[in-house]
Amino acid sequence: MNKTTKITIIADDRERQSQVIGFLSDMPDISVQISRLATGDYLADNRLIFERKTLNDFAISIIDGRLFKQISRLANSRYKPVLILEGTGRDLSENGIRREAMQGALISISLIYGIPVLRAMNPHESARLINYATLQIRAIAGGGLSNRGGYHPKTKSKRQLFILQGLPGIGPKKAKNLLDRFGSVEKIISASIEELQLIDGIGKNIAEKIKWAVHEEKAAYGFNDDFDI
Amino acid sequence: MNKTTKITIIADDRERQSQVIGFLSDMPDISVQISRLATGDYLADNRLIFERKTLNDFAISIIDGRLFKQISRLANSRYKPVLILEGTGRDLSENGIRREAMQGALISISLIYGIPVLRAMNPHESARLINYATLQIRAIAGGGLSNRGGYHPKTKSKRQLFILQGLPGIGPKKAKNLLDRFGSVEKIISASIEELQLIDGIGKNIAEKIKWAVHEEKAAYGFNDDFDI
DNA sequence: TGTTTTCGATCTTGA
DNA sequence: TCAAGATCGAAAACA
Numbered sequence: 001m002n003k004t005t006k007i008t009i010i011a012d013d014r015e016r017q018s019q020v021i022g023f024l025s026d027m028p029d030i031s032v033q034i035s036r037l038a039t040g041d042y043l044a045d046n047r048l049i050f051e052r053k054t055l056n057d058f059a060i061s062i063i064d065g066r067l068f069k070q071i072s073r074l075a076n077s078r079y080k081p082v083l084i085l086e087g088t089g090r091d092l093s094e095n096g097i098r099r100e101a102m103q104g105a106l107i108s109i110s111l112i113y114g115i116p117v118l119r120a121m122n123p124h125e126s127a128r129l130i131n132y133a134t135l136q137i138r139a140i141a142g143g144g145l146s147n148r149g150g151y152h153p154k155t156k157s158k159r160q161l162f163i164l165q166g167l168p169g170i171g172p173k174k175a176k177n178l179l180d181r182f183g184s185v186e187k188i189i190s191a192s193i194e195e196l197q198l199i200d201g202i203g204k205n206i207a208e209k210i211k212w213a214v215h216e217e218k219a220a221y222g223f224n225d226d227f228d229i
Numbered sequence: 230m231n232k233t234t235k236i237t238i239i240a241d242d243r244e245r246q247s248q249v250i251g252f253l254s255d256m257p258d259i260s261v262q263i264s265r266l267a268t269g270d271y272l273a274d275n276r277l278i279f280e281r282k283t284l285n286d287f288a289i290s291i292i293d294g295r296l297f298k299q300i301s302r303l304a305n306s307r308y309k310p311v312l313i314l315e316g317t318g319r320d321l322s323e324n325g326i327r328r329e330a331m332q333g334a335l336i337s338i339s340l341i342y343g344i345p346v347l348r349a350m351n352p353h354e355s356a357r358l359i360n361y362a363t364l365q366i367r368a369i370a371g372g373g374l375s376n377r378g379g380y381h382p383k384t385k386s387k388r389q390l391f392i393l394q395g396l397p398g399i400g401p402k403k404a405k406n407l408l409d410r411f412g413s414v415e416k417i418i419s420a421s422i423e424e425l426q427l428i429d430g431i432g433k434n435i436a437e438k439i440k441w442a443v444h445e446e447k448a449a450y451g452f453n454d455d456f457d458i
Numbered sequence: 459t460g461t462t463t464t465c466g467a468t469c470t471t472g473a
Numbered sequence: 474t475c476a477a478g479a480t481c482g483a484a485a486a487c488a
Contacts, residue, residue, distance in 0.1 A: 082340065088318075100357075103347070107362050110345035111311065112369060114474080117346065118335065128329075133336050140341060140473055141476070169486080171464045201463070203487055301472080304474070341473060343474025398481080400468050430467070432482050464485075470478085 006030060007134050009044045012037040020052065023127035030131065039073045040081065044134040047141075049079040052126055055087035059097040062105050075113045080137070083109060084129055086120045160185050168213055169206035177201065189214050234258055236363050238273045241266040249281065252356035259360065268302045269310065273363040278308040281355055284316035288326040291334050304342045309366070312338060313358055315349045389414050397442055398435035406430065418443050 007030045011021050016034060020042075025032045040049035051074055053061070061067040074081040110117050118133070120126040163185055164175035177199050182188045188196075196207035236259045240250050245263060249271075254261045269278035280303055282290070290296040303310040339346050347362070349355040392414055393404035406428050411417045417425075425436035 080340075100361075103354075103358060104361055104365070106347065107345075107358070107365055110339070110347065111309075111362055112365065114343065114345075116339035116343075118332070118339065119348070125332075129332060129336070132329075132333055133340055136333070136336055136341065136473095165464095169464070173463060201487070205486065297473085304473095305471090337473080339474095341474075398468065402467060430482065434481065435468095460488095462485105462487080464483105466483090467481090469480080472477090473475090 007045055007131070007138075008033065009042055009130065009134075010035050010037065012041045015041045015052070018052075019123035020127050020130075023124050024130065027127070027131055039070075039077050040079075042130055043079060044130060045138060047079060048082055048130075048134055048137060049074065049077050050082050050084055050130055050133075052084045052086060055085060055089075058085060058105075059102065062101060063097060067105060068108075071109055071113055071115065075115060081115050082133060083115055083117045084120055084126050085117060086123065086126050088121055164188065168209040169202075170210070174199065174201050174206075235260050236274050236360070236367075237262070238271055238359070238363075239264050239266065241270045244270045244281070247281075248352035249356050249359075252353050253359065256356070256360055268299075268306050269308075271359055272308060273359055274367060276308060277311055277359075277363055277366055278303065278306050279311050279313055279359055279362075281313045281315060284314060284318075287314060287334075288331065291330060292326060296334060297337075300338055300342055300344065304344060310344050311362060312344055312346045313349055313355050314346060315352065315355050317350055393417065397438040398431070399439070403428065403430050 009024055009030055009032050011024070011032055011034050013034050013036050015021060021032060021034070024030050024042075037043055037049075040051045042050040042052065044050065051070065058067070061070065071083075074083070106117060109115050118129050120129055157179070160179055161172065161175045164170055164178055165172065170178070178188050178196075179185075181199055182191060193204070193207045193211055196202055196210060197204060238253055238259055238261050240253070240261055240263050242263050242265050244250060250261060250263070253259050253271075266272060266278075269280045271279040271281065273279065280299065287296070290299070300312075303312070335346060338344050347358050349358055386408070389408055390401065390404045393399055393407055394401065399407070407417050407425075408414075410428055411420060422433070422436045422440055425431055425439060426433060431439075
């Protein structure tokens with residue numbers, strides 16, 4: 001599956017002038033696209049959403065109150081959010097915000113909202129963090145999007161059995177029986193109700209449900225309650 | 230955990246020589262006790278467990294492999310864990326660990342294990358972070374979703390469900406079924422094995438485990454490595 | 459009805 | 474924190 005697929009990163013177009021994009025593009029296994037994101041600045045692997053803020057931006061957004069709106073949106077995103085704080089202590093000597101205020105905000109973000117906070121010294125390091133974090137998440141959570149748990153068995157026959165178990169009324173036993181008799185997922189899908197009933201343990205009831213599930217109906221799609229950004 | 234405004238902090242005795250304890254004791258609304266903790270360095274309000282590490286300790290424990298054992302124990306603690314990293318960049322110029330290795334570890338800790346990481350410049354700031362964090366958590370306690378871990382729901386029925394989920398084999402669904410049928414925690418606790426089995430999803434096995442758990446036996450409690458006082 | 463299988467819920471573990 | 478796998482009990486489905 002995704003063993004050595006490139007990491008796809010979508011960068012928000014408002015980050016276009018940031019150096020981070022340049023550094024990301026220079027990395028060998030990353031492909032960067034630019035587009036408008038509803039929330040966050042970088043969407044990696046369709047899984048992690050990074051919000052990058054310089055220390056100054058951070059301080060300012062505390063003052064003007066923008067911060068917690070953004071954080072709250074991040075926290076409710078369907079992607080796993082990460083905040084990258086960029087800059088060193090020196091960078092915020094100018095604006096008058098107190099260190100305590102920043103720390104208070106950081107406590108809220110990481111403890112209350114549960115959003116991980118990473119620190120970078122400069123745009124180059126931000127890019128590196130995005131890269132590492134994505135790789136680590138990938139290493140754990142297998143390949144691509146999580147359709148059914150995100151996990152897919154690797155051998156073909158396991159995979160076939162796995163697919164079949166998604167059918168209504170079919171568990172490991174009947175999946176095996178089906179596969180033994182029909183030989184392939186494709187043949188099973190296109191089998192008639194009568195043919196299906198030849199299998200041990202499959203009666204009219206289950207056979208009908210399978211055909212029902214497999215026979216695509218337009219109306220079934222169109223709305224799903226998985227909310228978008 | 231009532232209206233007592235004082236925060237109670239239990240400090241691990243191995244932190245005894247650390248300045249943090251002194252700073253905590255100097256804070257007006259904090260009372261510090263010293264004792265041996267199974268995990269972590271500071272237990273605040275019976276709710277948050279802080280692991281404090283200087284940057285050097287952190288670097289060293291990456292190298293010698295201790296780090297992830299500790300982190301894993303922290304993550305499985307019944308309290309909400311927080312890692313405090315103490316020190317400035319200068320402090321780790323000496324040991325040869327590479328910045329990338331530290332960042333990789335931080336990514337794992339905060340992203341994978343979900344443990345918030347806070348930064349302090351010195352022991353005084355560590356103490357302040359412990360204080361602030363505890364106050365903030367207190368302010369919202371009961372609001373957020375939570376696994377059992379010191380956040381106690383406020384309404385009676387929530388609290389009852391919460392208690393029931395501590396029983397073996399009982400999760401949210403069965404907790405609700407039990408409460409619907411018996412009406413009170415007390416009745417459930419004193420119900421017979423046969424009565425318990427009347428509930429959907431509870432068979433002989435779980436019923437027996439519940440009675441076993443509820444029927445106190447002196448011998449069962451020799452040592453509890455989760456929490457010592 | 460009895461037997462087998464699926465399925466939902468919980469727990470455990472590991473990263 | 475989070476996801477995968479194992480386990481147990483209930484209930485569906487078949488015969």
